[in-house]
Amino acid sequence: MTADEITEKTKSFLGKFIKVEEIQADEDLFAAGLLNSLFAMQLVLFVEKEFNCKVENDDLDLKNFNSINAIVGLITRKIATA
């Protein structure tokens, strides 16, 4: 899967929660008030189901979740090691 495809899928998922077209790829998502448990758990499940990988306790780092780029980076690394 290319980086562009991963970005598209991620944006499409985030679009359920925020106006993704108004957010820059490196903009802080949590500043938009997204860090609640419902969103957090759905994001984890999205990454796992869509890209067939497992989010581990070691991945629990804001740097992996706080922007579109960060999430795409996490997924790219996960796919590479899967």
Place this chain on the structure above:
Amino acid sequence: MQIELTPQQIEQQTYFKTFVEEYVIPQAKLHDQQQHTPPELIQRLAQQGYLGAIIPKEYGGGEMEAITFGLLCEQIGRASASLLSLLTVHGMVCQSIMRWGSAEQKQQWLPKLASGEIIGGFGLTEPNIGSDAKSVESVAIAHDDHYQLTGHKKWISFGQVADLFLIIAQCDNKPTAFLVERKTAGFSTKPINNLLGFRSAMLAELIIDNCMIQKQNLVGRIGFGFSHIAGTALDHGRYCVAWGCVGLAQACLEASLHYTKDRKQFGTFLSNHQLIQHIIADMIVQIKAARLLCYQAGCLKNSGDPALIMETSIAKYFASQMVSKIADNAVQIHGANGCSDEYPVQRYLRDAKIMEIIEGSSQMQQIIIAKYGYQSFLREMRKNH
């Protein structure tokens, strides 16, 4: 689309029914009155593999799929809501470790939780903090080789007997989850009695007085204790409770069918009065609707679909409101008998009310569900323009 249990699920369901009818229902009234769940009953659940139902086989669990586990919760809920809460909170600890525990934590705890050698408890709520759970006031201070934990938890189901607690506290002002053993120096519990319902759920306050918690007992990472670890636990809790409500409502219906076939007023059985039939019909339909929501949540769980989080919240909200109303009507149908302890419906009503408060109150679910509604609506609007 097919909404039908498999032959294996039906077989398991029959087995669960037989189990609760033999071992749980006959004692439920006594346990409610004594405000106690005997260790032998907990051991019996363990021997059946029910305490390890959701745990993977490699750790000695049953690796039960979500629908079968739901059917188990339904039957336990039909027998005793208090006992259901054991399955719930124990499962919340198991689920959190399965999902976010380190390899060592899984090895250390899951086999013991699966066999029932230890019982898990979930410590989130505090005297000052309930619904606003991310703002807990318990504090963990990080030292070189341990955390120093201080706090006060309240309303903790099976807190009187659990051995291992998942505790949420602030570390660096960020919600963080820790595993705390009962035997930790500075840890003590104080029983809470005389609640409205869940009277044999052996609730307790937890007093955590400068406990030294080993570094390896941190679950996940600092700052993720509410969003991810408690989030995982609560999702599991809501699923158990939703199914338990269906079971409890089924018990109300069965009691009402039985009673109205026996009791005569105005020269005929209550069952022949149309206003009674109205209530019975509504009970049947409402229970079916709640069960279907539970099936949907269960199917999503089995496939790991992100939508499971919302659908579980919806199922919990609907099922808990539904059972509260149905239990209320079950007492109504029983008249004065329904208010006496000669009939179980008064216990059902007391337990049903609790269902609207635990695992996120009805108001918390309404807030979440409405927010989700607006998000979906605005998204559709954006797509169409």
